[in-house]
Amino acid sequence: MKKLNGREVKALFVLSIVVPIGVLATFRLAGILQGPITISETITLEPVIWKRERPYLLWRIPGNHLLEVNHSTHEVALTEVLWVSDYDDNWFGRGPATDFGIYNISVSVQSGFVCSVKVDFDEEYPWSFAYIHHSEINAPNTTIVLANLKVDKMIDRGKNPQLLRDNTKASLSTISIGKPNRVLLANGSVLYGYNSPYNHTHQIQIATEVVYFNGTVYKKIVQPVQFTIGPDNNNSLEDAEEIGFGIHEAYLDGRAEGDLVDYYKIWLEQGQTIKIALSYPEGYDIPLIGIGIEMCVYNPNKQIVSSLLYGKNTTTQVTVNVNPAGWWYLKTNFVVSPYTYIIETFIVTSQNGEQL
Ligand SMILES: [Ca+2]
Numbered sequence: 001m002k003k004l005n006g007r008e009v010k011a012l013f014v015l016s017i018v019v020p021i022g023v024l025a026t027f028r029l030a031g032i033l034q035g036p037i038t039i040s041e042t043i044t045l046e047p048v049i050w051k052r053e054r055p056y057l058l059w060r061i062p063g064n065h066l067l068e069v070n071h072s073t074h075e076v077a078l079t080e081v082l083w084v085s086d087y088d089d090n091w092f093g094r095g096p097a098t099d100f101g102i103y104n105i106s107v108s109v110q111s112g113f114v115c116s117v118k119v120d121f122d123e124e125y126p127w128s129f130a131y132i133h134h135s136e137i138n139a140p141n142t143t144i145v146l147a148n149l150k151v152d153k154m155i156d157r158g159k160n161p162q163l164l165r166d167n168t169k170a171s172l173s174t175i176s177i178g179k180p181n182r183v184l185l186a187n188g189s190v191l192y193g194y195n196s197p198y199n200h201t202h203q204i205q206i207a208t209e210v211v212y213f214n215g216t217v218y219k220k221i222v223q224p225v226q227f228t229i230g231p232d233n234n235n236s237l238e239d240a241e242e243i244g245f246g247i248h249e250a251y252l253d254g255r256a257e258g259d260l261v262d263y264y265k266i267w268l269e270q271g272q273t274i275k276i277a278l279s280y281p282e283g284y285d286i287p288l289i290g291i292g293i294e295m296c297v298y299n300p301n302k303q304i305v306s307s308l309l310y311g312k313n314t315t316t317q318v319t320v321n322v323n324p325a326g327w328w329y330l331k332t333n334f335v336v337s338p339y340t341y342i343i344e345t346f347i348v349t350s351q352n353g354e355q356l
């Protein structure tokens, strides 16, 4: 989740003022406006980083994984909620794929109107492809929701072989109807085929572009989201992945070719009391009773100080009294089937003895 605080918004606003006149661009909107318009300012927001661990095989988790992005100034507000669903290792015989969803993109302007909303999925990897679901988007059976918008152009590599040498895998362009001060694009969906071996890490750029008129000039906002999905690299104490307090969701697979073990390190202070809990995502049905994930806790000398075995009806958390300060390690392993699991680490007592 990323929310811009007031200072970031101000920084972006200041940045926007210094865009030189020389970069003014023209932009053609065929729908509401006749002829090209001039964009006086393009504001590219800080990219939002969104990461998932790539499972060896099927990744089945109830519900979708959401990312929410917000941007607002005195003249425009943009809210974007994206989701990514199950990872399927062989989607209809076409290899590994996931669904991306545009849960909603809503834009409102204080004065003036919204002109267009466009979403692109780009990646440099040459073999990946995409299908925009509900391609008959204006047909009666469509499920996409458009308020004050209509589809202007839609391309995806799944249907457009001419895009084979292009980094754009899918693109959905909409333009506004009338001159609305509020628009909504919701329920869009893109099936993304990775077409790569398990050990490949993908970096997909999901860029949303909004053009609006603020009552005086036309402006464009670009919000990039960088989605990364690849296998972990945390398979030994030396390669332990650094985590902080809070929730960390990850994946293990006990089969020989899978992801057999995950190591983490967390910096703890002398005198703290820490609880570390292990669980599965809500609603996840554990198929085996009494067998699940084993977790070990190591002190900075790399000696095991605690362990638990998590399955159904077993202990779900351990308490650690920190002595000495330093990098403490966690190891998770021993699953028979592929599982997503959650580690939650939190402070019970601070280093000053304060109950938290
Ligand atoms: Ca893992």
Ligand SMILES: [Ca+2]
Binding pocket: 232, 233, 234, 235, 259, 260, 261, 262, 263
């Ligand atoms: Ca691992």
